[in-house]
Amino acid sequence: MGGYGDVRCIDENGIRLDGRTVGEIRPISIEVGVVPVADGSARMRWGLNDVIAAVYGPMEAHPRKIQRQDRAVLDVRYNMAPFSTTDRIRPGFNRRSREISKVTAEALESVVLTELYPRSKIRVEIEIICAEAGTRCAGITAASVALAHAGIPMSDMVVSVASGKVHDIVVCDLNKEEDNYGEADLPMGILPNSGELVFLQMDGDLSPEQFQEAWDYNMGAVSVIHEHMVAALKGGEA
């Protein structure tokens, strides 16, 4: 969040830099089986975001101290490839990727039926190959498709999407400029079948009315994204 400088993210007709209206999401495409050696995998392209998620397991959990007697543990890693952003990212974990890995794991643990696999581990690897904005949302969404593709039992998939505010206007599915210069960002993880939430973050500044508007944009985007996820798993186009 910061000053705009000379950048205008929305013109006087309400059209954004990438040509979208305020309530529109970026183009999405999802395919499965993109990591042939994994048990399940998915690639999600969402605007300029290009995200690959791979699932390995359930497998033996080691070291033994991470084992849980009554359920499987989810070992989730979110990582950005060094060439995924304008300035190169030095390989290795940083505080941001650790936090995103943690909240992603907690979102997915809320839907995966982990009690079916005591003492085991399910590895979920999320790699951001190309980043635009909203990589954590694309990562969670791609990871749920990869889990389903791996045949891991889940109560539902997670659809994640972020809305926010630029120039005091609430917009759905922030792009790079809006994320860099905007005043608020509200990413959510929503279960498409029940409308319940498993992931929620927010930073910035939203009035109660703006908050409700951003919330409703996210809820409204769920069904479109969910259709893409289901179509990819069924082997067709949304």
Add this chain to the structure above:
Amino acid sequence: MGIPLVPKLLRAHLAELAENDSRHDGRGRFEGRDLELEIDCLVRAEGSARVRMGDTIVYAGVKFQIMTPYPDRPNEGGLMCSAEIRPVAGRGWEPGPPSPESIELGRVVDRGIRESGCINVEELCLIPGEKAWQVILDLFAISDDGNLFDAFALAGIAALKSAVLPAERYEIGEDRPLGVAKTPVMCSYHKVGGRFVYDADKREELGGDERIHITLGDDDHVHSLQKGLKGIFTAAEFDEIMVEARSKCAELRSLLDQKLAGE
């Protein structure tokens, strides 16, 4: 990578196949897997490529930074090449600091590119002793089904050849192509069932012995060699794969040239 278990049955099976001069996937001894090469596939990288060989999939991305030239080479920029094999790429790859395997991969690919002289490091110098471009080539494996070496080397040179110096973003003139004059290409041979084969997959790597990596430049000049893993090979065996490598490298080089020409 943890120390893999090698089932005796797999080794015996591969040895039996070798006796009949066949491979477990039906390929000929020096036949590669299906190859896909995609260039300029990553929007945020200044140069990029994706290579698929069978079920092995890798990306290469080029980024640039401004560096201070090394004191003993004040008129030269730099090239850095690093390979990262994250746990996404396979069951056996673990998180953590780079493993010896991934360091070897990055360094062997780096030597082939560097020693071919394909990048003119003097042209990367902006102000002698003060400011120069550093070229950073990142090799990134998505799916490891064997022979990451060749996949990385091909993706690496393809990404460099498509790279554009982002001078405008750094406010030092106009964007221009990096300019990669030569095309070093690597071919790797694994000893499987007692004889060398080209482009081993994961099972052949697991049930095989030593491997030899050969990087050849234009005009068949040798730029890097590496023998890896435990094993003994003869001069005659090396001669045989060197002859094979010459024709295979030429084949890969013309494929790359075609792709770059947009065919």
